[in-house]
Amino acid sequence: MLEIRNLHAGIDGNEILKGINLTVRKGEVHAIMGPNGSGKSTLAKVLAGHPQYEVTAGEVLYEGKNLLEMAPDERAREGVFMAFQYPIEVPGVSNAQFLRLAYNEQRKHRGEEELDPLEFKDLLKERAKVVEMDASFMSRSVNEGFSGGEKKRNEILQMAVLEPKLAVLDETDSGLDIDALRVVAGGVNQLLTPENAVILVTHYQRLLNYIVPDYVHVLAGGRIAREGGKELALELEEKGYDWITSLDASKTGAGAPAN
Amino acid sequence: MSTAELLGKREYKYGFVTDIESDVIPRGLTEDTIRLISAKKSEPEWMLEFRLKAFRHWLTMTEPKHWPNLKYPDIDYQDIIYYSAPKQKPVKASLDEVDPELLRTFEKLGIPLQEQKQLAGVAVDAVFDSVSVATTYKEKLKKHGVIFCSFTEAIREYPDLVKKYLGSVVPTNDNFFAALNSAVFSDGSFVFIPKGVRCPMELSTYFRINNQDSGQFERTLIVAEEASHVSYLEGCTAPKFDRNQLHAAVVELIALDDAQIKYSTVQNWYAGDEEGRGGIYNFVTKRGKCQGRNSKISWTQVETGSAITWKYPSCILAGDNSIGEFYSVALTNHAQQADTGTKMIHLGKNTRSTIISKGIAAGKSNNSYRGLVKVMPKAENARNYTQCDSMLIGSQSGANTFPYIEVMNNSSSVEHEASTSKISEEQLFYLQQRGISQEDAVSLIINGFCKDVFLQLPMEFAVEATRLLGLKLEGSVG
Numbered sequence: 084m085l086e087i088r089n090l091h092a093g094i095d096g097n098e099i100l101k102g103i104n105l106t107v108r109k110g111e112v113h114a115i116m117g118p119n120g121s122g123k124s125t126l127a128k129v130l131a132g133h134p135q136y137e138v139t140a141g142e143v144l145y146e147g148k149n150l151l152e153m154a155p156d157e158r159a160r161e162g163v164f165m166a167f168q169y170p171i172e173v174p175g176v177s178n179a180q181f182l183r184l185a186y187n188e189q190r191k192h193r194g195e196e197e198l199d200p201l202e203f204k205d206l207l208k209e210r211a212k213v214v215e216m217d218a219s220f221m222s223r224s225v226n227e228g229f230s231g232g233e234k235k236r237n238e239i240l241q242m243a244v245l246e247p248k249l250a251v252l253d254e255t256d257s258g259l260d261i262d263a264l265r266v267v268a269g270g271v272n273q274l275l276t277p278e279n280a281v282i283l284v285t286h287y288q289r290l291l292n293y294i295v296p297d298y299v300h301v302l303a304g305g306r307i308a309r310e311g312g313k314e315l316a317l318e319l320e321e322k323g324y325d326w327i328t329s330l331d332a333s334k335t336g337a338g339a340p341a342n
Numbered sequence: 343m344s345t346a347e348l349l350g351k352r353e354y355k356y357g358f359v360t361d362i363e364s365d366v367i368p369r370g371l372t373e374d375t376i377r378l379i380s381a382k383k384s385e386p387e388w389m390l391e392f393r394l395k396a397f398r399h400w401l402t403m404t405e406p407k408h409w410p411n412l413k414y415p416d417i418d419y420q421d422i423i424y425y426s427a428p429k430q431k432p433v434k435a436s437l438d439e440v441d442p443e444l445l446r447t448f449e450k451l452g453i454p455l456q457e458q459k460q461l462a463g464v465a466v467d468a469v470f471d472s473v474s475v476a477t478t479y480k481e482k483l484k485k486h487g488v489i490f491c492s493f494t495e496a497i498r499e500y501p502d503l504v505k506k507y508l509g510s511v512v513p514t515n516d517n518f519f520a521a522l523n524s525a526v527f528s529d530g531s532f533v534f535i536p537k538g539v540r541c542p543m544e545l546s547t548y549f550r551i552n553n554q555d556s557g558q559f560e561r562t563l564i565v566a567e568e569a570s571h572v573s574y575l576e577g578c579t580a581p582k583f584d585r586n587q588l589h590a591a592v593v594e595l596i597a598l599d600d601a602q603i604k605y606s607t608v609q610n611w612y613a614g615d616e617e618g619r620g621g622i623y624n625f626v627t628k629r630g631k632c633q634g635r636n637s638k639i640s641w642t643q644v645e646t647g648s649a650i651t652w653k654y655p656s657c658i659l660a661g662d663n664s665i666g667e668f669y670s671v672a673l674t675n676h677a678q679q680a681d682t683g684t685k686m687i688h689l690g691k692n693t694r695s696t697i698i699s700k701g702i703a704a705g706k707s708n709n710s711y712r713g714l715v716k717v718m719p720k721a722e723n724a725r726n727y728t729q730c731d732s733m734l735i736g737s738q739s740g741a742n743t744f745p746y747i748e749v750m751n752n753s754s755s756v757e758h759e760a761s762t763s764k765i766s767e768e769q770l771f772y773l774q775q776r777g778i779s780q781e782d783a784v785s786l787i788i789n790g791f792c793k794d795v796f797l798q799l800p801m802e803f804a805v806e807a808t809r810l811l812g813l814k815l816e817g818s819v820g
Contacts, residue, residue: 131775134767159777171772175790184786185776192777224790241776 084109084280085130085150085249090141092129098139099125101305107249110277114291114316115284117302118324123284124168126302127253130282131165132158145249159185160192164247166238168254173225178237179207181225182244189245210243214270232263239270246274251282256290268293288320303327354612357582360447360552364471367425369555373397376525379425383494383528386501396514396524403518410681411710411742412650414586414623422588424526426556427473440476444468448476451579453548464575464802465490467547471556472528479543488572489534490545493561496532503534507565511594511631511658519590519652520627523559527592530560535570535601544573544800549589551580551611551622557588564594566601568634573604575803578647580612584620586649591626599634599661604642606799608807611647616705618677621649628655629685632664632693640667641684642798644807646814649678654712656685659693659721666695669795671807673788673814674707674739683713683744688724688754697728700792702811703739710742717754724754732762733791735784763791785811 085107092100099122107113117123129136130143132155143150150158173181179200186206187197198206207221214236226234235255242250252271256264271294275281283294291299291313299315300307308327309315319327367378376397380390405417430441437455448455448468455468455476465479467490474492483490489500496504514524531547551558566572580587589611595603605628614621624647630639641655651674657666668684686695695715703709709732717724732741743760765787773783788811789796796804 131771133771154780155771155774156777156779156783159775165775167772167775171766171769173769173773173787173790175793176786181773181776181786184782185773185778188777188779188782245776 084146086144088142088144090126090129090143091139092125092136093139094125094136099305100129102141103305103307105300105307107280107282109280111298112275112281112283112294112296114296114299115282115302116286116288116299116316116319117308118328119286121302122305123286123302124253127165127251127282127284130251131155131163156188159245160189162248164242164245164250166235166242166250166252166255168257170226170229170234170238172227174227176225177222178225179204179221182207182241185241186244207244211240213243213273214239215266216240231258232260235259235263235267236270239267243270243274246279248279249282250274250279251284253284254286255283256285256287264290265293288316291316301327354582356451356579356610357612358450359554359581360443362428362441362443362552364553365427365429366423366553366556369423370420371422371424371526375424379526379528382425383497385497388505389497392509392514393525396521397526399515400518400521400525403515403521405518410652410712411708411744412652412679412681414650414679417588417623419522423553423556424559425528426471426553427528428470428475430475437476437478444470444475447550447552448548451548451550453577464544464546467492467531467545469529469531469547469549469560471551471553471558474529474531483542486542487536487539488541489532491532493527493530493532493563496563500532500534503565504532504563507563507594507596508561509594511596511629512592512627517627519625520592523561523590523592523627527559527561530591531562533562533564533572533574535566535572537567537570539570541570541572544575546575546577549576549578551587551589554581554583554585554587557590559589560591562591562593564603564605565596566598566603568598569600571602573606573800575606575608575800577608577610579610580622582612582615582620586614586621586623588623588625589648593626593628593655595630595639597630597632597634597637597639597664600636601634602638602640603630604640605630605655606803607643607645608803608810609643609645609647609651610810613647613676613678614649616676618649621678622647624648624651624653626653628653629658630656630666631658632661632666634664635661635690636663637661638665638667640669640798642669642795643671644795644799644810645670645672645680645682646810648680651680651682653682654684656687657695658687658689659695659724660689662690663692664690665693667798668695668697668699669798670699671702671792671795671811672700672709672711673702673811674704674709675814676705676707678705678707680708681710681712683711685714686716686726688715688717688721688726691720691722691724693721693724695726697726697730698794699730700795701730701732701741702735702788702791703732703741704735706738708740708742710744712744712746714746714748715756717749717751717756719750721751722753724751726754726756728756728758730758730760731791733788734762734764
């Protein structure tokens with residue numbers, strides 16, 4: 084589904100990603116971990132097409148197509164979704180109005196009939212159960228006045244509505260208390276199917292207790308420093324990121340594709 | 343393509359010219375010009391006197407060029423044509439006798455005038471250059487006692503009402519442009535809602551400037567008697583010309599005891615091109631007087647066109663417990679300039695006013711809110727709430743807020759809130775990441791920003807305003 088080859092990217096002339104290689108297949112959950120500044124969020128934003136980030140080398144194939152050539156909205160309509168670390172407020176635009184517009188864009192893209200507000204309301208009510216959100220959220224302005232936890236739940240609600248093929252969750256666990264984390268993670272688990280894939284970007288192992296990854300990739304200095312199964316996350320938890328950075332410093336395994 | 347580039351490519355779809363034979367007077371402005379206009383309209387002596395008095399005063403006045411935050415070359419008032427009317431039969435038995443070219447023009451503007459096609463629920467007075475060419479639903483309204491006609495007809499048919507109220511809210515010597523209008527105004531709309539009547543439909547005037555060298559100087563006078571109720575809408579467009587054209591209108595509203603007037607404007611005059619060539623100078627004086635107890639006047643404006651907008655729809659809250667409201671969206675792009683806002687003058691006890699202003703500046707435009715809240719000594723317990731929000735798009739536009747507050751009564755309360763924001767790249771990216779195109783994302787953000795004002799518009803107008811802002815702003819974020 085997704086193939087990242089030797090990806091180099093940065094912002095304002097500073098290279099942050101220095102040759103990422105990653106393959107994601109349908110039905111898989113990948114965790115991207117790493118210390119602050121290792122390039123985790125940059126990778127997420129580059130995949131979503133954030134305009135401030137510049138790709139300097141490498142390629143990304145998504146379902147056989149060149150993802151990097153597509154505008155952010157095009158990628159979204161093709162099924163790439165990113166849950167934001169800091170969801171943005173849109174004052175005066177109701178959550179329901181925003182979600183219906185986004186949902187209908189996808190339907191139009193697939194050549195399907197758009198849903199009218201009433202039909203959409205039913206769908207939204209159904210999907211909102213995934214993250215235990217009540218109807219009052221739908222008439223409120225997008226993310227405006229939402230608590231940190233509500234914003235993150237709202238991201239997963241959007242994922243539930245849009246049903247992406249590839250979801251990239253950028254530090255969705257940050258700032259969540261344990262109850263909110265359980266709701267958010269539970270939501271993501273309900274949305275996992277053999278047909279879609281999830282990339283979890285996270286600093287902490289904690290989230291991986293709830294959403295169990297098939298693969299863990301640890302970034303350091305813009306490269307994948309270490310890869311393994313879910314047990315790698317536990318090892319990291321135990322040894323700390325210093326362990327990885329020391330590996331990176333000695334160049335062990337860095338830069339070269341691990342598989 | 344940057345949003346600014348996309349925006350520039352938007353065509354002004356009302357920019358066409360109607361080819362029609364017109365009765366045009368020579369350029370220039372003297373007492374003779376005014377006598378000529380008055381004679382063309384077969385006006386009574388008192389009307390001519392009103393005009394001449396205004397003109398003589400105007401000659402002593404200077405154009406307000408220094409205090410508004412506007413820049414433009416001097417206007418040559420002798421180089422303007424003050425009267426231009428399409429030639430047609432003077433008396434028309436029915437609307438179907440209106441020149442087909444004019445009917446076609448208004449139909450193209452979305453305002454069909456022929457009886458079989460008329461908009462349901464909205465009566466329209468259609469003003470073309472200097473004259474009203476047709477008014478729909480006149481007879482139906484008359485059955486309810488509502489008078490809705492052109493100003494020319496009002497002077498002829500209802501001289502006592504016109505004499506009583508004309509100039510009672512905006513005196514002939516009020517300001518430079520109001521004095522000019524009082525001297526040369528050629529037509530406009532007159533509305534009278536008798537005691538206790540709730541006007542059965544929306545009333546509206548559609549203003550169209552067609553002649554490239556003429557100005558438009560129209561007057562609107564709305565009188566709502568005790569416990570009556572009316573909602574009035576106005577729309578305006580003009581062809582694309584390279585020269586600037588002057589539009590100096592005066593609107594007066596009078597609300598007696600328990601009466602309510604709701605006045606909504608969607609202004610879409612030609613705004614000039616990207617470099618600021620051409621476009622309408624929209625210098626307008628609008629004022630309402632809440633004369634009676636418990637009366638209410640509400641202004642809602644969506645200003646998207648004109649090279650320059652200079653207007654401050656105001657309320658004089660004379661009656662005790664009267665209410666004034668001003669809801670405004672002013673959008674400027676390219677080289678447009680707007681200096682707009684309101685004045686709320688609290689005279690009576692327990693008077694209340696609300697001001698919600700949303701300014702959006704894109705391109706190299708400059709957008710200023712200027713508002714006065716004045717509480718006079720006898721206005722016990724007067725209250726005002728003002729909220730002014732500005733949104734900047736791109737890095738070359740400017741927004742300003744000039745609030746003036748004068749309070750002479752200690753029991754009153756005046757609140758002012760202001761904010762400035764930008765459409766951020768992050769906001770756009772967020773919406774795009776959900777599959778919404780950049781253009782739709784800009785529209786969505788702007789419409790959200792303006793929501794408090796759009797909610798005040800009659801429904802058909804709200805849809806139109808939403809669409810209009812979308813068109814005007816497509817692609818204005820880089």
